[in-house]
Amino acid sequence: MVEQKLHAILITGRTIDQGVGKEMGKGSKEYFDSSAICIIDESDMIKLGIKSRTNVKVTSKYGSVIVKAAKNPYGSNPGLVFIPCGLWANAICGDETFGMGMPMFKGFTVEVEAAPNQAVLTLDGLLKEEYGR
């Protein structure tokens, strides 16, 4: 049975493709393709009734963002989703630091749902939406 929403723990971090993309330039296609994604376990993708490259909406208490789903390439991590470091991940990260200076980049709850009819914003589109520039 297809579920409407997946409750998962979000981890943000580095991938080699994101690393190459950022060095090619933040406006590059490589950066967009490697950063505007959400890596989801195959079993969770089946639950949501989605496939790789389907657009998904990831929502935390700090905001929401549309990214493309990608299949987890290593092992099995149901209930854990991963978005590479970048503008798209930071749209849903929080600024609480618990008095230590470090904001919320890892280990908090998000909701993931299929959003096939909503577009993934480019870097410039997202900057315009978030900061008006």
Next chain:
Amino acid sequence: MVMTEIKSVVCPICGCLCDDIEVTVKNNEIIKMKNGCAQCEAKMVHGYKSEERILKPMIRKDGELVPVSMDEAVHKAAQILTDAKYPLLFGWSSSTSEAQRIGVQLAEELGSALDNCCSVCHGPSVMATQEIGIPACTLGQIRHRADLIIYWACNPWTSHPRHLERYTSFTDGRFEGSEWKSYLEKLKGTQSKKKVEAASRRILAGYNPPVAPQACTVGAPPQTMQKLGRKLIVVDVRKTMTAEAADYFIQVQPNKDYEILDAMRCLVADQELDVDKVGGVPVAYLREVTDAMVNCDFGVIFFGLGLTQSAGRFRNIEIAIALTRDLNRRTKFVISPMRGHFNVTGANVVFAWTTGYPYAIDFSQGYPQYNPGEFTTIDLLRRGDNDATLVISSDPGAHFPKVAMQNMMKHPLITINPDMNAISRLGDVVFPTQWCGIEYEGTAYRMDHVPIMLRKVVEPPPGILNDEQLLKRILDEVRAIKAQKVEKEIKIEAAC
């Protein structure tokens, strides 16, 4: 045009500072690179000369960035900084230590906040080190002597692609060999399993792809844990490419690292645990790891942002260092953070020897104060304390939470970066600068605090200053504006 090959170039990307890069330069352009990783090639062959390069200073007028002269941009930036009551100077981690030193002078002159990127990466590691100290050594010692490598909450295959190859499991040290080396050489030729399979299907019928010397596991401890020679253990919340190469992989639950490290301290001290599992990991597996730790001759724990950014923050690092300290009663063990930007360690070092503190510094009282949680950038932005920001050689536009950036955008923003990254796209005054380690030389500190000289391999575009020259110009202009203000005040007082 003659092609020039330049050897021993230092890669200006991550904290590994690989110093064996060879580049071929033709017509003042890097056209080829050898020995570097994929990220190094992306930057040194393509990225540094991309269309996104900023070639002129710009000022935002009527919502659009308009090219202006360097003098106008410097004056505008200095005016913003002197008009602000409490500016914030942030970044520094992809700049030279010489430029960082000028940055401290500028912060002192302005009475501003001064912070670097470690605030959002290994700041908690610095805090923990101040609490408890750190048993450390250089990467060379680890390469030659370590027989147990542990990567905890990090994935160097993606963040520091040549770390394994140069310093740990994939390299032959003087006293410790690598069984992975021949496998790696085969793998280098094929790059990935997919390519091997595709190539073998298409061309080399019957070709056997190279087989890893051992398979890692998330289940029962494998035979490889009993093998002689250098072992690799990976601990992470998810399986990664680095875990694929490990002798043993332990998958932990998110935010449970503290509990696991605490349990391991008990096991190292030969205490019994009354539970079967800690943080989702059976105690029997943890015992295998602690046995390997105690029985090695020289072990090392490399830890990443999975510890510093998870629940517990600097307490995670503190207990990891405490575990290392405990292990040193039984054998030789060291611990090292996997520093990200190529000179974030340098930013900590330079700030510490000039102000006494490594990051999260405040000059508002005229002397340096230090308090992570108060003067750290995210906390300043969260409270809305600063009323202008200068960002140099970093991209908080892409790496700060949106909610923090929205506060930064309420006030004037000055950026100094070579290309139009996210923060430069948002700036009010946008400076171009030279690529550090490609177009100008300077000092950078490797993740193990070894200073290495970055090299210049091509000439910068005309009219573009490097970070150090640009900061000196801004500092001189700030001093001139402040002197004018003082002069004006004196005249007013005299008139009264």
